[in-house]
Amino acid sequence: MKVLRVSDQLATNVDRLMTPARKGLLGRLRRGIEKEGLRVDGEGRIVPTPHPYALGSKLTHPHITTDYSEALLEYITPVYCRPADALAFLGDLLRFSYRHLGEEWVWPASMPSRLAGNESIPIADYGTSNVGTMKHVYRKGLDLRYGRIMQSIAGIHYNVSLPEDIWPLLQSLEGREAESPKGYRSARYFDLIRNFRRNSWLLLYLFGASPALDRSFLGAAGLDGRCDKLKPWQGDGETLYAPYATSLRMSDLGYQNKVQSQLKICFNSLSNYVGTLRHAISTEWPDYQRMGVEEGGEWHQLSASILQIENEYYSDIRPKRVARHDETPTQALEARGVEYIEVRCLDLNPFLPLGIDEPQMRFIDTFLLWCLLSESPWIPDEECDRLDDNRRLVVERGRDPALRLQVGERQVALAERGHEIIAGMRQVAALLDAIEGSDLHLAAVDSLATRLDDPESTPSARMLRELQAHGGEWADFMTGLARRQAEAWRTTPMDAARASLFDELVETSHQQQHDIEAEDQVSFAQFIADYFARAREPRPAA
Template structure:
């Protein structure tokens, strides 16, 4: 254990026992395709009984009209977030009729690119912008890639924790905003160094239906299984591999999260720099026909793919990076988590407690800036784990030394146990330590991981990926339909259906700009810096 980590844990333990800082806070976003009874992606519109996907705070869509996205409020107890997510599923299943929620990250049976319907958010300018952005993703990358689902895990540390940590570290010169942002970037860099561990533990996509590859070409590393399934024997997460959210154009951005200013400036450059191939596709084809929002490297900042992002809730006149510039990092979003097909929600409180412990460990450890050379090694480690993470012969690069996942993982777990003990001082019992104890055997037994379990099921039963996942979906649907929704929450969900449609109608009725003018104004504002100017730079005004 590093001296810094040991010292900080020791110095935080007393205040934790005294309740001088609060628990971590998290919110969960979970995607899931709607499918029909035969395991095909649904062609039906987003159910009206769910409310407006433009304005509903908890039930919306991601890329596709068929790709549900559930969003919990922020909670200080993981169990509360998981229970809210469960009630969203129970609520949905009372309105889905014969359709099912696909429990895997890799999609159900597809019928080519056009079988993935693009989400439509109505006639308002903001709704049209969301739709045209998705059309742009189609022409740039295709729709099939956008049918992949996952879990996004949003975590923040409380203000009283940051105040205490700043005091313990003896930082009396930085503003709280700058200190917090800098330390969040420390966390992010260590996350990038070690996110391979999450990919190994929670990757759950070692197989895919052949319809995901409509051109019929089988990429290197995939093998046929049964008639319609392709598998990678040691893969953990094909979702995070070259088959999933990868983009050659974006690789040139080289974002390694060394500072907030570098991150923001790189994104701003990407949303204002044309790319020749995208320009050739066209943007505004005339009238109401828009091919994409613009021809730049990124249409908007959300197009940047990363396994983790610094975030802040943006105001109505801000882009995400402008919000970060103006008020600093508020929370981080972990984006590398597959859906666990064996769990009705794709995620559970044990995973939540582990990820919380892992993130705190990333924060409290030393975190030097990442060089270009190290950045390449980190990318190589991630690529190896997603494609061969359960291979007993696999070795990862650790400062020039080749190490197995089990060896390196046990070293990390030993330090995580100390962090878990610290976090458990805020709890009744020892839920973080228990989460680690539950997952520790997975380091030596890859078959216990979700990817290992899914592949074993396919092999032992000689099942197709779609048939196995469809059977799990039916079992989970029966379970969730039979469980009651908490009464107050059921009333809230019913009310939100009505109010979300009302809010969408008010937005549409209040439009005064043309869509072209709306977009031009948006991108003009997006190029502005919102960094705070020191008083001395304004001529000494007080």
């Protein structure tokens, strides 16, 4: 049996942290979940109806909003130390929603339901306030630049912050006390992010669940007949698939932006990240200039820059900090450092009622801490290109036995490299279990690692296997699953205290939106001019 080597730095870090973990001197990770899902009708088509008033204001509600489309629900949990608590809250958000969705269902898959062209995806409307208008115009700009089809894709965003007490311990162990605590924490979060970028293909393989889609997706995007990556599922039917694909959502059929690719953000430092994004929102792009920004009071996009705002930059992971009312996301990072990270490469698993479950959360937690505690040199441009190639190969052919990844100077089978990572993750799982007094992290790692040697056990393979058993089209299969999940959510009770909270938030969120609209004192044009004037200013730490 081959002995897998755990890096010296990882082993040293885990060993040094194990004693304080066993003594109860290390806190738990904190995490929150954002889950997206399209509202559809009984035939699996996106509904044209507005966001239900009974769910509250999508502008101000802290837990129920919309993403790009009026039909694309987004559920946001509070931050919890226990995965089960986040999942319980998310479940009650679904139960509450189904009290008010009538005959509509929440689509369980990442790739969208049946589409009837670009216009079948209604852009979200956030009211008449300047901030609400800005959110709407931003989405109009996304339509102008990329079309609405890409914006109809759904997923899970997983937000994680490491225990605050781990940072001074690591800083002391590494002999870096001369650095400011804020600067050290941000630098180490960027270490984590670089290792994530090197190895996020593992999450795409293990959790990707979108190997098939409805043909209308390509037709609406203007790609029908011009995509050689997909095959018809059966004859001239409406389902297309890639035999070995894991996550078409993360392929160039999904989130992509060729203009953004020139930014070359490989997350080597906070200053590089902030500076690159600030350059992108300040530098106009000729194609976007030709599209126009505003004409006769009609706004087409927020600006003609490479990015309208920082959130337009697509990435599988982001450094984050909660911004104050007068800050952009990068200004918040610049002023007070990284607070948490947002994992953005996770498909909805249609076979899980919430799209994610506790073992997956614990595996991701372990993976992220492994990324932090392992060596993480800076990424040069040529390595950045190789990492993009690895991710592309896994999303398109992840279950292909012939697939090889480029890891440093060697070509290696996906399963072999995956087991090397898992060997290190097991040590990190033991550390997390010592913090919690359980064996749940190690159990999650061991359970999900079996998918490396059995590609048929992955969600993407299960999708194709159950689609075969269904015997019909993918959209019909997903529609039936949406119906069964809706019935389950409608018939299970929710926590009484949370039910009262959600009822209260409906009223308060509508009142908050009304107050915001009544308080506006300047025109939208002036509001946007003031916003971009502030956004281009550096915000160094006090």
